[in-house]
Amino acid sequence: MTHRIYRDAILRISEEEQRISFESSHIIDNSYQMTSFLRELLAQMKQHTLTKGFTSKPEEIEFFRKIKPQILGKLIYYNKVYRVEISCPIADGKCREKYYSGELHRLKEEYREQISSSDFFRYYRSGRTDLDHEFFELGKINFNNGLDSYVFEIDPQFSTYYDYKVASIVASELMYSYLMSKIKPDFVELPEDKDFYWSDSKNALIELLYALHAAHSISGGRAGIRKITGVLQVLFRIKLGDIHHAFHRMKVRNGSRTAFLDRLKIALEQYMDKDLL
Structure with missing residues (x-):
C-alpha cells in the first residue's frame, strides 16, 4: 500500500504538468502553480512517512533515492524558473539573451562547485547501489564526512541528507535544459499545408x-x-x-x-x- 502511494505521487506530478500549459506567456504563473502544488505534495508525503513509515528497508531506500528527489527536485526547479522569470528584462533580443546566459553561467558554477566535484556525485552517476544503505536510510547521517551546513536544518525524520543531493542534481539538469532553450531555441517555423508530418504524440x-x-x-x-x-x-x-x-x-x-x-x-x-x- 505504501509503495503504491509513493508511486501515485509521481503520477500526480505528471498529470499536473500536463494539465498546466507551459506557454512562454504564462510561465511565471504556471511555475508558481507547480511550486505550490509540489510543496503541498511533499508535505503530504512527509505526513504519510511520519505516520505510516516504510514496510521495508528497500522501500525506504527507493523513496529517498528515487521518489522524494523527483518531487523535491521538481519543486526546486519550478521555484528557480519562477525566480528567474520574474527578474527577467522585459525587452526582447540581446538583453534577454545576456540575462539568460548569465543565469546559465551561475548554474554551471554552482553545479561544478557544489555537485559534480563530490564523491557522492560520482557514486550516484555511476549507478552504484552498494552504499545506498548508508546514503538513503534514515538515521545514517555521518557528520564526520564534513557535510554542508544545511544538514543541521533538515528534518532527520524525513531526510537522509543525500536525498537533497539527488534532488539538486535533478533540478540542475532541468534548469540547464530550460535556460538553453531560452538562449538557443530549437524551434523552427515551417510553412503550413504540407502532407508530410508527424501524426503520433x-x-x-x-x-x-x-x-x-x-x-x-x-x-x-x-x-x-x-x-x-x-x-x-x-x-x-x-x-x-x-x-x-x-x-x-x-x-x-x-x-x-x-x-x-x-x-x-x-x-x-x-x-x-x-x-x-
Missing part, C-alpha cells in the same frame, strides 16, 4: 529520438540530443518543447517506460507476418 517522438541517441544510431553517437531534436522537428513539422522535461517524466511513469517502442515492435512484427501469408 510528441512523447512518442521524444521516446524515439532518445532511443536513437542512446543506441548511437545517428552519426555513430556523435550527434547530440539537441541536434537530433532540431532535425526531427524540421523533418516532421512539429515543435517538441522541453524534451528533457518530458524524458524525466517518462523515466518514472507507470507501466512500460518505452511504450511507443514497444508498440513499434508489435506493429512491425504484425506487418512482417502479413508478408508471410
Whole structure:
C-alpha cells in the first residue's frame, strides 16, 4: 500500500504538468502553480512517512533515492524558473539573451562547485547501489564526512541528507535544459499545408529520438540530443518543447517506460507476418 502511494505521487506530478500549459506567456504563473502544488505534495508525503513509515528497508531506500528527489527536485526547479522569470528584462533580443546566459553561467558554477566535484556525485552517476544503505536510510547521517551546513536544518525524520543531493542534481539538469532553450531555441517555423508530418504524440517522438541517441544510431553517437531534436522537428513539422522535461517524466511513469517502442515492435512484427501469408 505504501509503495503504491509513493508511486501515485509521481503520477500526480505528471498529470499536473500536463494539465498546466507551459506557454512562454504564462510561465511565471504556471511555475508558481507547480511550486505550490509540489510543496503541498511533499508535505503530504512527509505526513504519510511520519505516520505510516516504510514496510521495508528497500522501500525506504527507493523513496529517498528515487521518489522524494523527483518531487523535491521538481519543486526546486519550478521555484528557480519562477525566480528567474520574474527578474527577467522585459525587452526582447540581446538583453534577454545576456540575462539568460548569465543565469546559465551561475548554474554551471554552482553545479561544478557544489555537485559534480563530490564523491557522492560520482557514486550516484555511476549507478552504484552498494552504499545506498548508508546514503538513503534514515538515521545514517555521518557528520564526520564534513557535510554542508544545511544538514543541521533538515528534518532527520524525513531526510537522509543525500536525498537533497539527488534532488539538486535533478533540478540542475532541468534548469540547464530550460535556460538553453531560452538562449538557443530549437524551434523552427515551417510553412503550413504540407502532407508530410508527424501524426503520433510528441512523447512518442521524444521516446524515439532518445532511443536513437542512446543506441548511437545517428552519426555513430556523435550527434547530440539537441541536434537530433532540431532535425526531427524540421523533418516532421512539429515543435517538441522541453524534451528533457518530458524524458524525466517518462523515466518514472507507470507501466512500460518505452511504450511507443514497444508498440513499434508489435506493429512491425504484425506487418512482417502479413508478408508471410
